Amino acid sequence: MTHAVVLGGGMAGMLAAAALAEHVDRVTVVESDRFPDAPLPRKGLPQGHHFHMFMGGGVDALDELLPGTSELLYAAGAHRRRMGDEFLGVSMHGWSRPYDGRAYVLAASRHLLDHVVRGRVLSHPAIDVVEGTKAIGLVGDAARVTGVRLESRADQDADRAERTLAADLVVDATGRGSRAPVWLEALGLPKVAEDLQDAGFAYAGRTYEAPAALADGFPAILVQADSGTGRPGRGAGLLPNEDGKWIVSMIGTKGAQPPTDEEGYLAFARSLQDPLVAELMAAARPLTEIRAYRGLVNRQRHFEKLPVPDGFLVVGDAATILNPNYATGMSMAAFQALALRAELVKRGLADGFTRRVQTAVAKSVVGSWQAATFNDSLFPGAESTMKVRGGKGQQRFIARWNRVSAENPAVARATFEVASFLAPRRSMMTLPLLFTVLRGPRHPEMALADAIERFPAFREPLSRIGSVIPPG
Ligand SMILES: Cc1cc2nc3c(=O)[nH]c(=O)nc-3n(C[C@H](O)[C@H](O)[C@H](O)COP(=O)(O)OP(=O)(O)OC[C@H]3O[C@@H](n4cnc5c(N)ncnc54)[C@H](O)[C@@H]3O)c2cc1C
Numbered sequence: 481m482t483h484a485v486v487l488g489g490g491m492a493g494m495l496a497a498a499a500l501a502e503h504v505d506r507v508t509v510v511e512s513d514r515f516p517d518a519p520l521p522r523k524g525l526p527q528g529h530h531f532h533m534f535m536g537g538g539v540d541a542l543d544e545l546l547p548g549t550s551e552l553l554y555a556a557g558a559h560r561r562r563m564g565d566e567f568l569g570v571s572m573h574g575w576s577r578p579y580d581g582r583a584y585v586l587a588a589s590r591h592l593l594d595h596v597v598r599g600r601v602l603s604h605p606a607i608d609v610v611e612g613t614k615a616i617g618l619v620g621d622a623a624r625v626t627g628v629r630l631e632s633r634a635d636q637d638a639d640r641a642e643r644t645l646a647a648d649l650v651v652d653a654t655g656r657g658s659r660a661p662v663w664l665e666a667l668g669l670p671k672v673a674e675d676l677q678d679a680g681f682a683y684a685g686r687t688y689e690a691p692a693a694l695a696d697g698f699p700a701i702l703v704q705a706d707s708g709t710g711r712p713g714r715g716a717g718l719l720p721n722e723d724g725k726w727i728v729s730m731i732g733t734k735g736a737q738p739p740t741d742e743e744g745y746l747a748f749a750r751s752l753q754d755p756l757v758a759e760l761m762a763a764a765r766p767l768t769e770i771r772a773y774r775g776l777v778n779r780q781r782h783f784e785k786l787p788v789p790d791g792f793l794v795v796g797d798a799a800t801i802l803n804p805n806y807a808t809g810m811s812m813a814a815f816q817a818l819a820l821r822a823e824l825v826k827r828g829l830a831d832g833f834t835r836r837v838q839t840a841v842a843k844s845v846v847g848s849w850q851a852a853t854f855n856d857s858l859f860p861g862a863e864s865t866m867k868v869r870g871g872k873g874q875q876r877f878i879a880r881w882n883r884v885s886a887e888n889p890a891v892a893r894a895t896f897e898v899a900s901f902l903a904p905r906r907s908m909m910t911l912p913l914l915f916t917v918l919r920g921p922r923h924p925e926m927a928l929a930d931a932i933e934r935f936p937a938f939r940e941p942l943s944r945i946g947s948v949i950p951p952g
Pocket residue numbers: 487488489490491492493510511512513523524525527530531532533534535613614615616653654655656657683773795796797798804806807808809810811813
C-alpha cells in the first residue's frame with residue numbers, strides 16, 4: 481500500500497494532495513493549524529486579510545485538477561472580472577483603455593478560496609487530514625526519506641506528543657516558514673542554495689461593506705505601484721468579494737510602507753497617483769481592522785540543484801515565494817500540482833520521481849520569477865543576493881511597452897493573456913506587436929472620467945461619491 485504525506489494544508493498542500501489521491505492508496509495531510517468549518521480567518525493563513533486575485537490560467541489549472549471548483553466558487557459569491565473591460569487600472573501611464581480579450585481573474589476572499597478548495601479535496605475518500613499537528617523533521621537518510629516526525633498539540637499550550645508517520649512520499653507545502661533546508665541538512669545533505677530579493681514590499685488590508693449603489697458588478701480597481709521612477713512604489717487594489725464586500729489593500733515599498741492607523745491609512749490612499757480608491761473607501765463601511773503584512777520578498781530555494789532524496793518533494797511557497805504584488809502564488813501551486821500529476825501518470829513513484837518533479841516545480845516559476853525580480857530591482861533600496869537579469873535597455877523597452885499597452889488593445893491583450901497565464905510568454909514577441917511598441921504611443925494618457933465611461937451603471941453613483949469624477 482502506498483502512502484503519501486503532505487505537510488501543510490494551504491493551497492499548495494491541498495492541490496498536491498488532490499494530484500496524489502488518484503495515484504497512491506492513501507494521502508495524509510498534516511496541518512499545524514485547525515481548519516474552520518466556514519470561510520473564516522485562521523492563524524495559518526495570515527494573507528487572508530489581504531486582497532487575492534486568482535489569475536485565469538491558474539483557475540483553469542484548478543478546474544483541471546478539481547473539475548467544477550470555479551463554478552462552486554462563483555456560486556458562493558466569487559466574481560469573475562475580465563481584465564480588458566471589467567477592470568480599472570492606472571499606472572504612471574494613465575488609466576488603461578478597454579480591449580476585448582479572454583484574460584480574466586477570479587476575485588474572492590482568500591478564506592472562501594481555501595474553504596472551497598479544501599472542501600473538494602478532503603471529500604476524496606483516499607485523503608485524510610490530521611489537524612493541530614506540526615511537522616518537525618524527516619525520517620530517513622540522504623538517499624531516501626521514509627517518513628516524517630510530527631508533534632501534535634492536544635491544546636494550544638502544553639501536552640505535546642511526538643511521533644513518526646511512515647510514508648513513501650513526503651511533500652513539504654508548509655509555506656514561507658518551511659524548515660526543509662534544516663531538515664535536509666540533518667539528513668546529511670548540503671545547504672540548499674537560496675536567492676533572495678527584497679524591495680521592502682508591504683501590504684495594509686481592510687474589508688469594507690460596499691455602498692449599496694455600488695455593490696453589484698463593480699469592477700476591480702488596481703493602482704499600480706510604479707517602479708523605475710526613483711521614488712518608492714505606492715499602489716492599491718480594491719476587489720469585489722462575496723456578500724457585497726470590498727477588500728482593499730494599500731501596497732508600498734521601502735520608504736513608503738502603508739501605515740495601519742486610521743488617519744495614516746486614508747492619507748496613504750489619498751497620496752496615490754489617483755484618489756479614486758480613497759474616495760471609495762471613504763464612502764464604504766469598514767468591517768475589519770487594518771491589518772499589515774510585511775516582508776513580502778521574492779525568495780527561491782533551489783531544491784532542484786540538490787541531490788534531493790527519493791521520497792521528498794518541496795512545493796508552493798516553501799520552494800519559491802513570489803512577491804504577491806504580481807498575484808501569481810496560487811496559480812504556481814496549481815501548475816505544480818499538475819506537474820506532479822503528469823509525472824505520476826507517466827512513471828508513477830519510480831526512483832528519481834522526486835528529482836524530476838522538483839525540476840518541473842523549479843521550471844514552473846521561471847517566467848514569473850524573472851518578471852517579479854526584474855521589476856522589483858527597480859525600486860529604491862531593493863536588495864538582492866543574486867544578479868538580476870536585464871539592464872537599462874530592457875528597462876526602457878518595458879516602460880515603453882507598458883505605456884503603449886495602456887492605450888493599444890492588441891498590446892494590452894497580449895500582455896494580460898501572458899500575465900494571467902492564458903498564453904505563453906513567446907506570444908508577446910511577434911513582429912506586429914514589437915513594431916507597435918517601438919513606434920510608441922499615439923494618444924495622450926487617459927483620464928479617469930474616460931476610463932469609467934465603460935461602466936455606465938456606475939458613472940452616476942461614482943460621481944456622487946468621488947469629487948474626482950466629473951458628472952456625466
Ligand atoms: C499578502 C499576500 C497576498 C497574496 N496575494 C495573492 C494573490 O492575489 N494571488 C495569488 O495567486 N497569490 C497571492 N499570494 C500568494 C499565495 O498566498 C501563496 O503563494 C499560495 O497560497 C501558496 O501558498 P502555500 O500553500 O505554499 O503556503 P501557505 O498558504 O503559507 O500554507 C502553508 C500551510 O502550512 C501550514 N504549516 C506551516 N508550518 C507547518 C508545519 N511545520 N507542519 C504542518 N503544517 C504547517 C500552515 O498553517 C498553512 O496552512 C499572496 C500572499 C500574501 C502573503
